[in-house]
Amino acid sequence: MTEEGPAVLADGDTGTGGDDADDARPVQPVLAVVGRPNVGKSTLVNRILGRREAVVQDVSGVTRDRVAYDALWNGRRFTLLDTGGWEPDAKGMQAAIAAQAETAMRTADVILLVVDGQVGATAVDEAVARTLRRSDRPVILAATKIDDSRGEGEVASLWRLGLGEPHPVSGLHGRGSGDLLDIVLDAMPSSPRDDVDLEGGPRRVALVGKPNVGKSSLLNQLTGETRSVVDAVAGTTTDPVDSLVEIDGETWKIVDTAGLRRKVGQASGTEYYASLRTKAAIEAAEVTVLLLDASQPISEQDLRVASQVAEAGRALVLAMNKWDLVDSDRRHAMVRELERALVRFPWVERVNISARTGRAVQKLAPAMRTALENWDRRVPTGQLNQWLSEVVAATPPPVRGGKQPKILYATQAQNRPPTFVLFTSGFLEAGYRRFLERKLRETFPLIGTPVQINVRVREKGRRGGRGR
Known part of the structure; x- marks a missing residue:
């Protein structure tokens, strides 16, 4: 809560007016960018997008999941799918990354194989090419x-890879990227295949x-498939990963976002850009x-993350994960810690889950719906002022400077999140x-x-002129 006028209320508001139009975009064909690690896929993705979206660093394996971006070229929109490096006979995390790339190849309309032209x-490139030659999708090299x-x-x-003409390009400088995109669009269907799940409009x-x-x-657990790479090593996810989940x-x-550092200033390289992506995902x-x-x-x-979400004005649900590892002593201690x-954040609804076993995961959807309903809520002005007069009559504002301020009236300036303006003397x-907020929450449903x-x-x- 801040001592500001109504002009401040528009700051950070992303929930009014344009959301429905943005979400109702048409289904788009998909271009998957594949190749072995560190050949410059993400740099080329950023060049195609015309903005720095994919995390780039001069080490291999920075992109670990398949990540979808909206792209536009010559008036045609398509979905660009960035993938982790593809390596045959990979083990451990590399095997999971390879599986992500193979899934991208199965779900794409056009495949762009990226090879390091200097090397x-x-x-590995030859093994990838052998796999792609068996694909029924158009493949561009x-x-x-x-x-x-x-x-x-x-x-x-x-x-000699047997994929047709190789097209030279510089992702860093953009050389040849326009010609490459023209070739991609020529091979791309006007609409995606029926089994590509890229609907619009969900919350x-x-x-x-x-x-x-x-x-x-x-x-x-929610998708029922290995949508994100999971590893015991912290920081496996570096790019936000979008999924449509029923x-x-x-x-x-x-x-699914990268883990947030304590402060962005403490991160460097991949972690720095990943933290920016995570902030953007929250917003x-x-x-x-x-x-x-x-x-x-x-x-x-953990508290900094909660504060960041609240400061961004987003609805919030707290999921206590790994509940299957908690004994009775830990549960009692945790209740005290939460208090x-x-x-x-007394308004946050908590759900106890286990992502590993699936315990109570189904309770997340009702909690999210409740939070969103209250995030969207508007309180009628009449009800709001009736509530306000009753609260102020019972507990007036404290005297300040020998005078007691009066609250003249209140109005809800916007929702998403609910924002109220008090006009006072x-x-x-x-x-x-803070007392008023607590009383407001007691009267109106604003959980989450x-x-x-x-x-x-x-x-x-200033009703008369000065000096009269």
């Missing part, structure tokens, strides 16, 4: 890192929490599911504004959503 075709004409002579050797959910708390495991008969758009979401590890004490980092730690102490109460002090009259 030439490796044994791109030779990256060809920054000038001197490198084009080496590209001819890529004909948007962000999964957030510190690294290794179980976000990707929860997403995989829960309790309703489709939701869920984004683009309507409701956020914050996962906490129920088997571990609540950390300051102390979440004193700033003087300053209201922060403690009294932050509430903003802004105060506008009436200027003292």
Whole structure:
């Protein structure tokens, strides 16, 4: 709650007016970008998008999941699917990354194989090419890192991959990218295949929490497939991963995000850009599911994440994960921790789940629906002012500077989240504004959503001209 006028209320509002139009976009054909690790796929993706979306760093294996982006070229829209590096006979995490790339190939309308033009075709590239030659999808071959004409002579050797003409391109500088996109669009159907699941219109959910708390495991549990790479190593997810998931008969758009660091300034390289993507995912979401590890004490980092979600004005559900690992002593201790730690967030609904076993995961959808209903809620002005007069009559504002401020009236300026403006004759102490918020929540159903109460002090009259 801030001491601001109504002009501040528009700041950060992403929930009014344009949401429905944005979500109702048509289904689009899909271009999957595949190749072995560190050939420059994500750099080329950023070049195609015309903005820095995919996380890029000069080490292999930065992209680990398949990540979808909306792309536009020459008036045609399509979905660009960035994938992890494809390696045959991979083990462990690399095997999971390879499976993501293979899934992308099965669900795409056109496949773009990216090869390092400076290195030439490796044994891994040849193995990928053999797989792609058996595909019934159009396959286009791109030779990256060809920054000038001197490198084009080496590209001819890529004909031996049996995928047709290799197209030289520089993802870093953009050289040849326009010609490559023209070729992609020529091969792309006007509409996607029937089995591509890319609907529009679901409510948007962000999964957030510190690294290794179980976000990707929860997403995989909800989808019933290995949608996100899961590994015991913290920080496996670096890009936000979008999934359309049906829960309790309703489709939701869920984004699995990278674990948030304590401060963006402490992150570097991949983690820095991943933290920015996670922030953007929270701001683009309507409701956020914050996962906490129920088997571990609540950390300051967990509270920072909750504060970030609340400051972004998003609905919030708290999921206590790994409940199957919690004994009775830990449950008692956790209740006390929650009372102390979440004193700033008494309005958050909590659900105890196990992403590993699927325990109580079905309870998430009702909690998210409740949070969203209250996030969307509008309180009629008449009811609001009747409530306000009763509260003020019972507990007037404290005297300040020898004068007691009067609350003249209130109005709800917007929803998403519910934002109220109090017009007063003087300053209201922060403690009294918190008291009003608490009373407001007792009267109106506002579980699961932050509430903003802004105060506008009436200027003292200037009814006559000065000096009269």
